[in-house]
Amino acid sequence: MLFFSFFKTLVDQEVTVELKNDMEIKGVLKSVDQYLNLKLDNISCTNDVKYPHLNSVKNLFIRGSTVRYIHLNPNSVDCTLLQDASRRGPWFKPPSKGCPLAHTKLQCIIDRLNI
């Protein structure tokens, strides 16, 4: 669920989705679901010579299982937060008392992300 929550924070940002067939689609992320299916708006294909029929398609639903990479704007990713969050899990118990400021901040963000 971590990456689902992560992608939810990226909604309304421009992303480039690279599919397993090397097709690259740029668009504004509109929605993501638990399977990491994506809904993109205002799409454009980097190789529109090969896929001319996509010119008349404006919003696209992409099934998560066909996605290889999602290229993001580095400014929209907080790597430290993501790394810390990925270490959390049922096996990880955060210190309950006297937690440093950084941790409470992380906790706040994680609570907000609803992880």
Add this chain to the structure above:
Amino acid sequence: MSAPNSRSISDGSSNAEDLYLEAYAFTTAAALVGSVDRKIFLLLRDGRNLFGVLRTFDQFANLVLQDTTERIYLDAEGSKSLEKPARFGETYRGVFMVRGENVVMMGAVDIDHEDEHLEVLQNIPFEAAEAELKAIQRERVQAEKQKTKSLLSRGLINDFTKSDLY
């Protein structure tokens, strides 16, 4: 697209989406509900391009399409690649029920512009196009088989399955 038409399309979808999004934000259903009863483009994992009216769907992206046409794009005659379409063939297929796992992507088509790219392409009979595409795909599967073999001999894995020809 003419301006009033584009407004009606986006208005319609946003209303339906808003309705759903309140209760089901960030679900497959919320992403697809705006395309219901619209003409959509659907790419399947076996490489088929389908154009039809989306009638219903579920949380796995199982879809039902009505009045579907299948279209095959091919490069100029004699070319063995699929990089720059120069010809196309299409045929009427009727109703399609697609299992979600076979979906690669789908999106609502702008019906005022959908045929624009076809004007520069040559229309050929569907059967001929299908035969030609099958031959290209057969060759691709053969080539990938070779690649898998040689990669495997070096302890590497080729990420290719015969059913993924999109």
